[in-house]
Amino acid sequence: MDNFVYFFTFQDLSILYVVIGIILLGIGSAYVGTYSFLDKKALLGDAISHAVLPGICLGFILAGEKNPVYIVTGAFISGGIATFLTSWLKKNTKLSEDAIIASILSVFFGFGIVLLTVIQKSGNPEMAGLNHFIFGNAIAILEEDLWIYGGLAVIIILSLTIFQKEFSLLVFNSDYGKAIGYPMEIIRFAFNVLMILSVVIGIQAIGVVLMAALLITPGAAARFWTDNLSKLLLLAALFAVVSGIAGTYISFVLPQMPTGPWVVVSLSFIALISFLFAPKKGTITRYFSRNQYLKKTNNEHLLKALYKNRELGQRMLTIENIYELYPYQKKEIKHSIEFLFKEGLILKNQNFISLTDYGIHEAKRVVRLHRLWETYLTEYMNIAPDHVHDSAEKLEHIITPELEAQLEKRLNFPQLDPHQENIPRD
Amino acid sequence: MSFDQNAFLIILTGSLIAISCGLLGVFMMLRKMAMTGDAISHAVLPGIVIGFFVAGSQRGLEVIIGAGILGIIATLIIDWLRKKARVQLDASIGITFTLLFAIGIILINLFAYNVDLDQECVLYGEIAYLPIDLWVTGSGTILGPRITYLAVLNFTLVAGFIYFFFKELTLTSFDESFGSVMGIPSKGINLALMSMVSYTTVSSFEAVGAILVVALLVVPPATAFLWTKNLMPLIKLTTILGIGISILGYYLAYLFDSSIAGMMVTVAGVLFLLSALIKGRSSKSAGTSMANI
Amino acid sequence: MIIQAESPVLEIHDMTVSYDQSPVLWNIDFTLPSGQLIGILGPNGAGKSTLIKAIMGLVNPTGGYVKVFDKPLEEVRSRISYVPQRESVDWNFPASVLDVVMMGTYGKLGLFKRPGKREKEVALASLDQVGMSAFINRQISELSGGQQQRVFIARALAQDADLYLMDEPFAGVDIATEAAIFELLKKMALEGKTVVVVHHDIYSAMTYFDWMIMLNLHLVASGPKNQVVTEELLRKTYGGKLNLLSKVSELVRKQDFNPLEH
Ligand SMILES: Nc1ncnc2c1ncn2[C@@H]1O[C@H](COP(=O)(O)OP(=O)(O)O)[C@@H](O)[C@H]1O
Ligand SMILES: [Mg+2]
Numbered sequence: 001m002d003n004f005v006y007f008f009t010f011q012d013l014s015i016l017y018v019v020i021g022i023i024l025l026g027i028g029s030a031y032v033g034t035y036s037f038l039d040k041k042a043l044l045g046d047a048i049s050h051a052v053l054p055g056i057c058l059g060f061i062l063a064g065e066k067n068p069v070y071i072v073t074g075a076f077i078s079g080g081i082a083t084f085l086t087s088w089l090k091k092n093t094k095l096s097e098d099a100i101i102a103s104i105l106s107v108f109f110g111f112g113i114v115l116l117t118v119i120q121k122s123g124n125p126e127m128a129g130l131n132h133f134i135f136g137n138a139i140a141i142l143e144e145d146l147w148i149y150g151g152l153a154v155i156i157i158l159s160l161t162i163f164q165k166e167f168s169l170l171v172f173n174s175d176y177g178k179a180i181g182y183p184m185e186i187i188r189f190a191f192n193v194l195m196i197l198s199v200v201i202g203i204q205a206i207g208v209v210l211m212a213a214l215l216i217t218p219g220a221a222a223r224f225w226t227d228n229l230s231k232l233l234l235l236a237a238l239f240a241v242v243s244g245i246a247g248t249y250i251s252f253v254l255p256q257m258p259t260g261p262w263v264v265v266s267l268s269f270i271a272l273i274s275f276l277f278a279p280k281k282g283t284i285t286r287y288f289s290r291n292q293y294l295k296k297t298n299n300e301h302l303l304k305a306l307y308k309n310r311e312l313g314q315r316m317l318t319i320e321n322i323y324e325l326y327p328y329q330k331k332e333i334k335h336s337i338e339f340l341f342k343e344g345l346i347l348k349n350q351n352f353i354s355l356t357d358y359g360i361h362e363a364k365r366v367v368r369l370h371r372l373w374e375t376y377l378t379e380y381m382n383i384a385p386d387h388v389h390d391s392a393e394k395l396e397h398i399i400t401p402e403l404e405a406q407l408e409k410r411l412n413f414p415q416l417d418p419h420q421e422n423i424p425r426d
Numbered sequence: 427m428s429f430d431q432n433a434f435l436i437i438l439t440g441s442l443i444a445i446s447c448g449l450l451g452v453f454m455m456l457r458k459m460a461m462t463g464d465a466i467s468h469a470v471l472p473g474i475v476i477g478f479f480v481a482g483s484q485r486g487l488e489v490i491i492g493a494g495i496l497g498i499i500a501t502l503i504i505d506w507l508r509k510k511a512r513v514q515l516d517a518s519i520g521i522t523f524t525l526l527f528a529i530g531i532i533l534i535n536l537f538a539y540n541v542d543l544d545q546e547c548v549l550y551g552e553i554a555y556l557p558i559d560l561w562v563t564g565s566g567t568i569l570g571p572r573i574t575y576l577a578v579l580n581f582t583l584v585a586g587f588i589y590f591f592f593k594e595l596t597l598t599s600f601d602e603s604f605g606s607v608m609g610i611p612s613k614g615i616n617l618a619l620m621s622m623v624s625y626t627t628v629s630s631f632e633a634v635g636a637i638l639v640v641a642l643l644v645v646p647p648a649t650a651f652l653w654t655k656n657l658m659p660l661i662k663l664t665t666i667l668g669i670g671i672s673i674l675g676y677y678l679a680y681l682f683d684s685s686i687a688g689m690m691v692t693v694a695g696v697l698f699l700l701s702a703l704i705k706g707r708s709s710k711s712a713g714t715s716m717a718n719i
Numbered sequence: 720m721i722i723q724a725e726s727p728v729l730e731i732h733d734m735t736v737s738y739d740q741s742p743v744l745w746n747i748d749f750t751l752p753s754g755q756l757i758g759i760l761g762p763n764g765a766g767k768s769t770l771i772k773a774i775m776g777l778v779n780p781t782g783g784y785v786k787v788f789d790k791p792l793e794e795v796r797s798r799i800s801y802v803p804q805r806e807s808v809d810w811n812f813p814a815s816v817l818d819v820v821m822m823g824t825y826g827k828l829g830l831f832k833r834p835g836k837r838e839k840e841v842a843l844a845s846l847d848q849v850g851m852s853a854f855i856n857r858q859i860s861e862l863s864g865g866q867q868q869r870v871f872i873a874r875a876l877a878q879d880a881d882l883y884l885m886d887e888p889f890a891g892v893d894i895a896t897e898a899a900i901f902e903l904l905k906k907m908a909l910e911g912k913t914v915v916v917v918h919h920d921i922y923s924a925m926t927y928f929d930w931m932i933m934l935n936l937h938l939v940a941s942g943p944k945n946q947v948v949t950e951e952l953l954r955k956t957y958g959g960k961l962n963l964l965s966k967v968s969e970l971v972r973k974q975d976f977n978p979l980e981h
Contacts, residue, residue: 037514037517040514040516041516042514042516042517042520043461043516043519043520045520046464046520085699089702089706092702092706092707093652093702093705093706094651094652095648095651095652096455096458096460098458098459098460098461099455099458099460099644099647099648099651100648101460101461102460102461102463102464102640102643102644103460103641103644103645103648103695103698105464105640106464106638106640106641106644106645106691107641107645107691107692107694107695107698107699108695109638109641109691110638110641110687110688110690110691110692110694110695111688111691111692111695112688113550113635113638113685113687113688113691114679114682114684114685114688114689114691114692115684116550116685116688117550117684117685117688118682118683118684121683121684135531209468209527210524210527210528210531212520212524213520213521213524213525213528215520216516216517216520216521216524217517217520217521217524219517220513220514220517220520220521223513256535257532257535258531258535260528260531261527261528261529261531261532261535262528262532264524264525264527264528265525265528265529265532268521268524268525268528271521275507275511275513281512283510283511
């Protein structure tokens with residue numbers, strides 16, 4: 001708890017620097033990553049982040065120490081070469097994109113490892129700091145680092161905000177952009193530069209191996225909550241910032257822990273929550289709304305059964321009769337009876353069940369939709385009258401009043417359905 | 427230079443690993459699953475660490491089992507994300523491997539105090555120590571370097587797998603739906619291939635490291651693909667490249683006093699880029715102009 | 720207008736197919752006669768490929784069933800052959816023409832067995848039938864579109880089936896080749912095989928096929944060509960999608976799950 005208070009009250013200026021750094025980094029990479037996610041190029045970020053390793057090592061060798069300017073420049077150059085090679089290979093060989101990305105990523109990383117072992121054997125005492133670039137250590141961000149990493153992050157955020165229109169054109173409709181006279185090649189180039197920059201600023205805090213997560217996961221998670229681009233960007237940034245701070249806090253409390261893995265674990269946790277529980281798109285949400293829907297269909301089927309019986313002149317059914325109609329759904333039917341009773345759609349008289357006026361109205365609606373759809377299927381889609389029932393059985397529950405009106409109009413307010421049954425109206 | 431037994435053993439082991447990876451890599455590449463291979467090789471890390479913790483050493487069968495399970499879990503998570511949560515494929519891959527790899531690193535840092543697990547060895551491998559890591563029987567007989575035995579076993583299994591399922595692997599790589607139409611269990615073949623990739627990753631990680639396995643998986647097949655038009659030549663050239671990069675990688679690493687595995691990958695990368703320069707534009711334009719006849 | 724065939728080779732019963740949330744085929748129901756050349760007509764996106772994939776079990780219907788030779792698909796797989804759309808594979812795959820055609824024999828070979836001399840002979844004979852004997856060692860990316868199409872047909876022939884389903888085998892094929900392939904298909908039909916072909920051109924379809932299926936998300940017509948190819952039915956097939964049907968599809972898509980699946 002003491003740690004918690006100490007960390008979050010920012011008594012220690014260096015912690016403040018770290019947190020500011022992480023926030024800027026989170027927003028910048030989430031922005032860039034969301035665009036590249038929408039562009040279906042998420043893995044290019046992965047390739048770039050592995051590919052900056054040799055640049056970092058060369059920068060270190062040239063500077064002879066952990067100088068942020070040398071390292072950032074080195075990383076930027078090798079990230080740039082990797083990006084260029086990826087698109088060159090795509091254009092000029094028969095290799096598919098995934099093979100190219102995997103090759104570039106692993107070759108650059110392998111070469112980086114060679115350089116790393118060379119540095120290791122040279123016995124440079126600052127070597128330990130270099131290891132931080134592989135898995136990240138946000139706590140090691142110093143004020144001088146903040147100026148560079150933070151400054152670059154601000155540039156990324158500003159560029160993407162100011163040129164939101166251009167970059168969304170790139171992602172959603174590049175050909176159209178070209179047709180209406182936008183310099184799409186330059187925009188693509190600018191975007192690649194921003195992408196490399198966002199990787200470069202992340203390597204200190206997150207590390208090269210896991211940087212891909214900060215680019216990919218926030219956008220993918222945010223996509224479950226909204227379809228609107230601006231909201232998507234904000235939400236992605238929020239996810240990245242929250243996980244960034246969580247990861248930093250953990251490696252502050254447990255100093256032997258690198259930051260990157262904890263940021264990734266928190267991010268993935270947020271993503272998992274999104275995949276499961278986001279309204280509309282979450283798997284669990286979908287599961288529940290499906291259950292809800294199945295209950296609704298059971299209720300409406302029961303109403304229909306009661307109504308059809310009425311058409312045959314029988315005003316009520318016993319519960320046993322109903323169970324006989326749906327022999328495999330006893331439990332569901334019991335729930336439906338209770339629900340319909342509570343809603344005032346049916347009356348229960350000892351063992352006998354009958355529709356209320358309101359119930360008759362509702363039942364008529366469902367039967368009407370069923371029979372209208374059956375009529376539509378036979379008249380407009382040439383489907384034999386003995387095959388239309390199943391489809392109508394499903395669609396009667398979702399047809400909206402507007403669609404009902406259109407059906408009525410198109411079919412010219414028919415009296416009878418294909419089975420010569422009356423289409424009931426109030 | 428006289429015959430150097432250590433050099434020979436290291437090169438032999440390196441070649442066997444490179445060939446096993448390359449053979450599987452050919453099919454991963456043709457199925458456009460190179461990045462899934464990359465994801466698997468990152469994702470086995472927590473399995474290695476847990477296996478290590480359970481067994482108390484890097485040598486246990488537990489390590490191989492743990493990593494194998496994680497490799498398959500990774501493909502299942504990717505599949506779940508794609509089909510059930512409806513996340514696009516590239517993002518599913520990215521999310522899965524970064525998460526599993528992060529968990530692996532966290533576990534290493536948690537257990538590092540209890541067991542002697544060398545983070546760098548797991549990640550980058552150190553084939554150079556191979557000659558001193560010997561397999562000794564209970565009665566004290568020395569049978570030779572342990573990792574070489576692992577590589578031989580791995581190579582035998584991979585070669586056998588590809589030999590026996592050659593027809594199915596080829597057909598489902600080229601045209602999966604035609605395969606299913608003919609009653610070939612394409613899902614099963616796919617899962618078997620993924621399992622072989624995970625097993626190969628684990629079997630090789632001590633020598634070349636979990637991350638560099640990817641390079642051996644993708645780069646030799648991609649290089650060979652630039653030079654060949656048929657599957658058999660592609661496989662043969664991949665094999666030759668595997669041996670070539672082991673030999674060159676070993677001596678260059680010796681020369682520069684650096685990581686052998688890293689140098690093997692660097693050599694593979696140089697060969698790859700040279701091939702792309704030589705064959706690049708010409709092969710592509712030939713392909714399209716021929717297709718217009 | 721839907722005319723049922725007597726003793727049909729293929730029966731589709733009230734089949735509905737959706738991709739995730741989008742219904743693509745609505746309540747398809749027809750039967751096909753044996754030993755005939757059958758054309759599937761319909762505009763782009765009408766669900767022609769989907770229909771073929773559903774028959775082959777490559778997509779699962781959300782309702783209804785398919786029976787081939789009066790049996791479920793699984794029991795008669797080896798008697799059905801499939802020619803997918805040319806774009807469905809990557810032609811850069813490292814294989815020669817002969818390699819690809821040999822694949823047609825793999826189904827009968829079974830697990831672990833390797834193709835041998837007999838399989839090679841079958842493949843060579845099939846290549847001869849489509850006039851591709853001169854290209855057996857060509858790498859498949861070095862073929863023209865029409866030649867690739869013929870390789871796919873040869874692969875299907877090598878399977879030696881009784882029912883052939885071909886998805887746009889004439890796309891990108893020149894007129895002379897189209898006529899030659901069509902002669903071949905006619906010969907197959909005369910030998911008692913049933914050949915179902917997705918085709919895009921109504922005029923040539925009228926001369927090629929005996930029986931027509933007309934599709935536009937739902938089945939517009941199925942029957943002998945001179946009975947079903949009428950101006951009215953053509954208009955129904957090509958005159959745009961049914962407005963209400965599109966609206967219902969939209970409604971289905973808006974749900975949180977597919978209500979057509981139960
Ligand atoms: N795998 C798929 N996932 C989602 N939608 C698909 C898929 N394949 C086809 N569709 C959609 O289904 C409809 C019918 O496609 P298809 O059967 O290919 O039509 P056709 O072959 O008649 O041109 C199209 O609207 C298409 O966009
Ligand atoms: Mg089609």
